[in-house]
Amino acid sequence: MNAADYQSFAEAWESRATIRSRPRRLLEDDQRLIYPLSRQPLVLSETFLRECPQQRDFALVQTLYKFINDVVIFETEIVDKTARSIAKNRFAVAFPFACRYDAMTVVVDEDYHALVAMDFMQQTVALTGIEPIQLPDEIELSRAIPAAVALAPEYLRSAVELICVAIAENTVTGDVAAFARDDSVKPSIKGLMADHLLDEGRHSSFWARMVRIYWHTASDTDRETIAQILPVFIGHYLTNDIQKSFDLRLIDALPVSETTRYSLREEIAGLAFPINRHHPLVGNIVRFFHNSSLLDTPCVQHALRDYLV
Numbered sequence: 528m529n530a531a532d533y534q535s536f537a538e539a540w541e542s543r544a545t546i547r548s549r550p551r552r553l554l555e556d557d558q559r560l561i562y563p564l565s566r567q568p569l570v571l572s573e574t575f576l577r578e579c580p581q582q583r584d585f586a587l588v589q590t591l592y593k594f595i596n597d598v599v600i601f602e603t604e605i606v607d608k609t610a611r612s613i614a615k616n617r618f619a620v621a622f623p624f625a626c627r628y629d630a631m632t633v634v635v636d637e638d639y640h641a642l643v644a645m646d647f648m649q650q651t652v653a654l655t656g657i658e659p660i661q662l663p664d665e666i667e668l669s670r671a672i673p674a675a676v677a678l679a680p681e682y683l684r685s686a687v688e689l690i691c692v693a694i695a696e697n698t699v700t701g702d703v704a705a706f707a708r709d710d711s712v713k714p715s716i717k718g719l720m721a722d723h724l725l726d727e728g729r730h731s732s733f734w735a736r737m738v739r740i741y742w743h744t745a746s747d748t749d750r751e752t753i754a755q756i757l758p759v760f761i762g763h764y765l766t767n768d769i770q771k772s773f774d775l776r777l778i779d780a781l782p783v784s785e786t787t788r789y790s791l792r793e794e795i796a797g798l799a800f801p802i803n804r805h806h807p808l809v810g811n812i813v814r815f816f817h818n819s820s821l822l823d824t825p826c827v828q829h830a831l832r833d834y835l836v
Contacts, residue, residue: 528739528820529737529740529743530601530622530623530626530742531623532715532739533623533625533626533740533805535626535627535628535629536624536629536632536729536733537629537632538731539729539795540629540632543725543729543805544632544635544636544723544725544726544729545639545640545643545722545723545726545763546635546636546637546639551646551648551717552643552647552715552718552719552722552826554647554650554651554654554715554716555713555714555715556654557671557714559711559712559714560587560711560712560713560715561584561587561588561591561593561655561712561713561716562587562588562590562591562712563709563711563712564587565579565709565796566594567586567590567591567708567780568798569586569774569791569795570586570587571582572791572794572795573794574790574791574793574794575733575791576789577791578783578784578787579781579782579783579787580663580781582781582782583779584655585657585777585781586747586781587653587776588651588657589657589659589660589777589833590647590777591647591651591716592651592660592662593607593662593770593773595644595645595647596648596659596662596663597666598640598641598644598719599644599645600663600665600669601616601666601668601695601746602644602663602665603638603641604669605635605668605669605672605695606633606637606667606692606695606696606730607634607638607690608628608637608686609689609692610631610633610634610637611630611631611634612628612660612685612781613626613627613630614627614628614631614633614738615627616635618687619666619682619684619686620684620685620689620741621826622740624735626736626737629733630655630733633730634663635695635809636726636729636730637730639696640726640824643722647715647719647792649787652726654789660776660777661776662773662779663769663772663773664771667762667763667764667765667766667768667769668691668695670763671691671760671763671764672688672691672692672760674759674760674763675687675756675759675760675763676688676689676691677808678755678756678759679752679753679756680752683749683752683753684750685820686741687743687756687760688755689734689737689738689741690738690741690753690757690783690819691737691760691764691819692734693734693737693738693815693819693826694760694761694764694812694815696727696730696734697731697734697735697811697812697814697815698728698764698812698815699731700726700727700728700731700811701808701811701814702808702809703720703724705725705726706720707723707769708722713734713799717807724782724786730806731815733734735815735818735819738819738820738821739819739820740819742819742820742824743820747826750824750826750827751826754824754826754827754829754830754831755830756828757831758830758831758833758834760807761802761812761831761834762802765800765802765806765808765809766800767798767800768804771795771799773796775792775795776813778791778792778795780835803833803834804834804835805835811832813831813834813835816831
């Protein structure tokens with residue numbers, strides 16, 4: 528894809544962006560879950576179900592708080608940074624005005640998503656009376672992107688950052704879609720996810736097109752260099768160290784005996800997905816590599832061979 532072929536989505540944004548078209552979502556005081564059980568395996572563990580099932584809602588609320596915290600970090604510290612740099616023409620990879628205008632809509636959307644997420648945290652504290660435990664101050668991408676960028680020569684660091692953010696945005700879109708389909712959770716939470724998905728679908732396409740435009744201009748040597756960095760990024764991105772630390776803090780916050788706490792720690796120790804083609808997020812990542820045209824390049828195919836079916 529050439530930069531000259533880029534078509535802005537400005538009109539679609541004006542009519543469909545959630546900041547333009549969605550009312551405030553209000554948290555319901557009903558019997559539905561505030562967070563899907565399937566997304567917090569701790570509450571489904573044998574020890575938890577046997578020893579402290581009455582703590583389920585506390586654990587789910589805390590997990591929602593972490594999810595909200597993750598969204599705020601992702602949107603304001605990672606996506607916003609790269610999109611704003613493109614929009615203000617301060618990015619090392621030059622893009623035409625139409626791309627930069629759309630990048631600014633991404634900035635607006637992502638900051639709005641963070642605002643909505645913070646509103647939901649306030650509403651949840653008010654409804655449940657449950658204050659958040661200590662939340663992480665970073666997410667996996669906070670480590671994965673710098674680790675990947677550090678491997679690139681100076682002149683390629685912006686390109687690597689662009690591709691990493693694009694991978695993440697496309698991965699998140701698939702994850703949010705699964706959340707939005709879960710009928711066990713409160714309608715407002717589902718609505719929040721559906722709103723987010725409406726914007727993220729547009730964003731994922733935007734980032735894939737930015738990468739296609741860049742990749743079209745990249746030399747064979749630069750493509751080879753970037754291809755070697757991609758598995759390093761994926762390895763860091765798919766770790767669960769931060770989630771594991773949070774789960775351990777959550778276990779410490781439960782009013783249970785030390786014996787129960789020990790058993791819960793033992794059970795969550797084996798919950799990590801292997802970082803290979805069977806990881807549940809790898810399908811989304813590989814789909815992005817197809818959509819962005821990177822996987823048409825032999826050096827990328829070779830570098831990602833362990834993740835391809």
